[in-house]
Amino acid sequence: MEFLEVKNIHHSYFSKTQAKEVLRDINLDIREGEFVSFIGPSGCGKTTLLSIIAGLFSSTEGKVYIEGEEISTHNQSLIGYMLQQDYLFPWKTIEENVTIGLKIMERSNKTHKVTANALLQEIGLPHVGNNYPRELSGGMRQRVALARTLAVDPKILLLDEPFSALDYQSKLKLEDLVVETLKAYQKTAVLVTHDIGEAIAMSERVFLFSANPGTLHKVFEIPTELQELSPFDVRQHPAYSDIFQNIWKELESLG
Numbered sequence: 001m002e003f004l005e006v007k008n009i010h011h012s013y014f015s016k017t018q019a020k021e022v023l024r025d026i027n028l029d030i031r032e033g034e035f036v037s038f039i040g041p042s043g044c045g046k047t048t049l050l051s052i053i054a055g056l057f058s059s060t061e062g063k064v065y066i067e068g069e070e071i072s073t074h075n076q077s078l079i080g081y082m083l084q085q086d087y088l089f090p091w092k093t094i095e096e097n098v099t100i101g102l103k104i105m106e107r108s109n110k111t112h113k114v115t116a117n118a119l120l121q122e123i124g125l126p127h128v129g130n131n132y133p134r135e136l137s138g139g140m141r142q143r144v145a146l147a148r149t150l151a152v153d154p155k156i157l158l159l160d161e162p163f164s165a166l167d168y169q170s171k172l173k174l175e176d177l178v179v180e181t182l183k184a185y186q187k188t189a190v191l192v193t194h195d196i197g198e199a200i201a202m203s204e205r206v207f208l209f210s211a212n213p214g215t216l217h218k219v220f221e222i223p224t225e226l227q228e229l230s231p232f233d234v235r236q237h238p239a240y241s242d243i244f245q246n247i248w249k250e251l252e253s254l255g
């Protein structure tokens with residue numbers, strides 16, 4: 001049994017007049033602690049698949065399992081989400097934002113401060129607990145969003161283009177921080193991105209989808225010696241540009 005199993009997923013969106021087939025026969029497994037990326041042409045169904053894995057809605061056919069447990073709209077707490085926008089509450093302090101999930105899940109108040117302090121330390125922002133989101137930069141706010149996601153100890157993190165709204169320098173720094181932190185917490189993660197370089201730099205495997213309808217076209221294994229490097233250092237590795245070109249050619253062939 002693999003950690004995350006996506007089995008025979010088909011999905012169509014239905015309107016009054018027509019059905020639109022978006023995903024066809026998607027099968028994939030992800031190992032515990034693995035970091036993978038989903039890439040593919042715009043509209044190939046990456047976000048739809050991520051939402052199905054998250055249990056936000058059910059697929060037309062097929063099932064998703066985490067450690068053998070079927071994912072449905074009832075057990076979404078197994079999942080952590082990080083999105084393009086940080087969605088921090090502006091009227092709450094950073095510490096309150098980090099622990100909001102614990103509060104919603106009615107976990108003991110005593111643990112909140114300890115969890116927030118440890119996570120803020122981990123993301124390199126140990127002194128901002130009493131600040132408000134408006135006092136932080138976009139990159140810092142996304143780091144807080146990462147801490148908030150980890151606070152509820154999800155089994156898997158789904159990252160839907162979390163770096164795309166950031167300037168280039170902040171994006172590179174945050175990529176390094178996310179990989180380092182998820183390794184430290186031994187978390188499994190799925191990243192949706194349009195950036196092939198980002199996918200190669202952060203992942204152990206890159207899943208390439210084709211469109212109309214979305215199917216899993218090819219899986220690229222990133223060599224082990226690159227996986228041991230930080231995303232920034234992967235981009236400097238001599239093997240990086242060949243891998244980039246291979247994926248680029250395959251993506252271009254999809255039209």
Ligand SMILES: Nc1ncnc2c1ncn2[C@@H]1O[C@H](COP(=O)(O)OP(=O)(O)OP(=O)(O)O)[C@@H](O)[C@H]1O
Nearest residue numbers: 013014020022040041042043044045046047048049
């Ligand atoms: N709620 C919805 N109702 C109807 N059609 C939808 C809905 N959500 C998405 N779609 C359609 O399904 C297809 C896949 O959308 P999805 O957002 O999953 O693709 P994507 O690969 O994440 O796209 P992008 O890379 O542009 O973000 C698109 O054609 C989109 O228009």
